[in-house]
Amino acid sequence: MIRFLEVTKIFPRAGAALEEVSFYIPKGEFVFLTGHSGSGKTTTLKLIHMAERPTRGEVRVTGFSSLKTPRRDVWKVRRRVGFVFQDFRLLPGRTALENVAFALEVTGAPKGEIRPRAQRLLAQVGLAAKAGASPEELSGGEQQRVAIARALASDPLVLLADEPTGNLDERATRGIMDLFWELHARGMGVVMATHDLDLVRQYPKARVMELAQGRLVYDSRPGE
Amino acid sequence: MARIFSEAVAGFRRAPLLTGLSVLMVALAFLVLALFGLVAHNLQAAVSQLEERVEVVVYLREDARPAEVSAALEALRTMPGVEGVRHVTKDEALERALRELPEIAEVSSDLEVNPFPASLEVRFQAGRRDTETVKRVAEAAASLPGVEEVRYGREWVERLFFLRRVAGLAALVLGVSFGAVAALIMATAIRLAVLARRDEIYVMQLVGARDAYIRSPFLLEGAVVGTAGALLALGLSWGLYVGLSRFLFRLEWLPAVWSLGGVLAGALFGLLASALALQRQLRRL
Ligand SMILES: Nc1ncnc2c1ncn2[C@@H]1O[C@H](COP(=O)(O)OP(=O)(O)O)[C@@H](O)[C@H]1O
Ligand SMILES: [Mg+2]
Numbered sequence: 001m002i003r004f005l006e007v008t009k010i011f012p013r014a015g016a017a018l019e020e021v022s023f024y025i026p027k028g029e030f031v032f033l034t035g036h037s038g039s040g041k042t043t044t045l046k047l048i049h050m051a052e053r054p055t056r057g058e059v060r061v062t063g064f065s066s067l068k069t070p071r072r073d074v075w076k077v078r079r080r081v082g083f084v085f086q087d088f089r090l091l092p093g094r095t096a097l098e099n100v101a102f103a104l105e106v107t108g109a110p111k112g113e114i115r116p117r118a119q120r121l122l123a124q125v126g127l128a129a130k131a132g133a134s135p136e137e138l139s140g141g142e143q144q145r146v147a148i149a150r151a152l153a154s155d156p157l158v159l160l161a162d163e164p165t166g167n168l169d170e171r172a173t174r175g176i177m178d179l180f181w182e183l184h185a186r187g188m189g190v191v192m193a194t195h196d197l198d199l200v201r202q203y204p205k206a207r208v209m210e211l212a213q214g215r216l217v218y219d220s221r222p223g224e
Numbered sequence: 225m226a227r228i229f230s231e232a233v234a235g236f237r238r239a240p241l242l243t244g245l246s247v248l249m250v251a252l253a254f255l256v257l258a259l260f261g262l263v264a265h266n267l268q269a270a271v272s273q274l275e276e277r278v279e280v281v282v283y284l285r286e287d288a289r290p291a292e293v294s295a296a297l298e299a300l301r302t303m304p305g306v307e308g309v310r311h312v313t314k315d316e317a318l319e320r321a322l323r324e325l326p327e328i329a330e331v332s333s334d335l336e337v338n339p340f341p342a343s344l345e346v347r348f349q350a351g352r353r354d355t356e357t358v359k360r361v362a363e364a365a366a367s368l369p370g371v372e373e374v375r376y377g378r379e380w381v382e383r384l385f386f387l388r389r390v391a392g393l394a395a396l397v398l399g400v401s402f403g404a405v406a407a408l409i410m411a412t413a414i415r416l417a418v419l420a421r422r423d424e425i426y427v428m429q430l431v432g433a434r435d436a437y438i439r440s441p442f443l444l445e446g447a448v449v450g451t452a453g454a455l456l457a458l459g460l461s462w463g464l465y466v467g468l469s470r471f472l473f474r475l476e477w478l479p480a481v482w483s484l485g486g487v488l489a490g491a492l493f494g495l496l497a498s499a500l501a502l503q504r505q506l507r508r509l
Contacts, residue, residue: 071435078432089430091423102424106433154432 001027001158001189002048007057009043009214017043019214020057024223025191025207027157030184032200033193035211041193044211045160048191049083050074062157079107082151082159086166088143090135096122096146097131103153121149125179141172148179158189165199173199231441232448235417242413243449249409250453251460253402254490258461260395261482266475267388280346280358280376282365288342292370297344299368303361305352310345314338341372355382403493410449410494411501414442418505425506438506442498450494454487 002025009018018040033041046052047059059066062080090099100118125145165173210218236243300309317340366374428438469475
């Protein structure tokens with residue numbers, strides 16, 4: 001599903017963000033990506049999303065290789081890999097429903113299906129009642145739910161989440177984590193970057209990979 | 225399709241000044257090209273008309289003997305490339321002059337003698353009207369007995385060709401300069417349009433919209449700007465053409481294929497200019 005083969009990522013001025021990182025994540029796995037700030041978590045997620053390309057090594061995602069996928073084909077990867085962020089990145093001035101509908105629309109969903117599907121996605125993240133609210137009128141946890149619904153629009157195989165609970169209080173965090181586990185229980189893979197080890201400890205069934213200064217220093221379930 | 229169109233329209237609304245400027249610059253670039261086209265087309269017509277009339281005129285001396293004249297006539301007639309030779313006597317020359325320039329009549333009636341020389345007019349076969357052939361015949365004619373002077377109009381044709389080349393070069397330089405400025409302004413317009421929609425484009429890329437989907441409204445906008453510019457240029461040059469034809473000299477309008485090709489080129493230019501600008505802008509997001 002997701003495979004890193006001796007991946008090194010060097011940023012021109014900042015130096016190596018990742019060094020010789022190799023791992024495999026099978027379909028449907030729940031993974032915590034941990035490490036201090038600057039250890040390379042975001043870079044790892046961006047490489048999976050093909051927003052960045054490795055300097056050396058190879059990244060393989062759902063059949064697409066970083067070495068063989070041209071820029072114009074990256075959208076195919078994006079539809080199989082959802083992405084949510086700490087800061088949600090919703091479009092202001094659009095309602096929750098419109099934010100989700102936008103993702104459906106721009107990925108070519110048939111016009112007649114957009115609205116009902118957006119509503120169904122909002123219901124799936126427990127936000128059916130707030131469909132008409134704009135991001136400014138929603139709490140952080142609710143905004144993150146909209147972002148998750150948007151990420152699910154193209155029916156991805158795996159959800160990447162970069163510190164998704166970083167801006168949320170304890171209750172909202174639990175809500176989002178419950179949602180992730182629910183999705184995971186239905187077969188969705190989740191790769192969640194977080195530096196919050198207390199949170200990680202609450203989910204002992206998840207796989208934990210720890211980065212330190214760009215190197216993979218711990219893997220609770222190394223496998224192949 | 226409706227989306228592409230409405231977003232392109234929104235693009236115009238967002239930056240009407242810049243869009244207008246883009247159209248104007250494209251129009252300027254294409255106006256230069258259209259004017260050159262007008263010049264080239266009319267010169268071409270003039271040149272081919274003149275070409276038909278290319279001839280060598282061999283003026284005969286006052287004291288040329290009839291035997292010398294007929295020998296010259298025969299010699300010229302058999303030269304390669306020559307189609308025919310016509311003998312114009314002094315009387316005929318005078319008659320012709322009177323017909324073409326009636327003012328001469330007043331002067332000539334006072335004259336005791338006919339000032340016009342007799343001549344031999346050499347016409348050339350089609351396809352043999354090149355400088356080389358004409359020159360060879362003219363030089364041979366000059367050395368024939370009884371010949372005073374040889375003139376030929378080939379220089380004019382050469383000059384017209386030269387003029388056309390110079391005009392072409394000038395049009396190219398000007399057209400390319402204006403075209404480059406137009407492309408730059410369009411790039412600025414695209415940059416603003418992309419910036420204005422930065423958040424949406426970001427989300428589109430995030431969730432996996434195809435590049436073509438993201439680009440098409442901008443490309444359409446570029447094509448429309450290019451087409452509008454070319455049409456404006458066509459209108460302006462039509463106005464210029466009408467004015468010139470009415471007040472200066474008769475001109476022929478551009479062939480329809482040229483006008484059509486120009487408008488298509490305008491659309492293509494706009495499309496390419498925005499594609500190029502987009503390439504850079506989208507990569508930066
Ligand atoms: N676009 C970038 N340009 C330059 N350096 C970067 C860029 N992205 C990340 N880095 C550097 O790479 C290292 C890892 O960053 P990141 O992957 O964001 O870590 P984390 O998400 O674990 O905090 C850091 O030193 C950071 O400064
Ligand atoms: Mg990070």
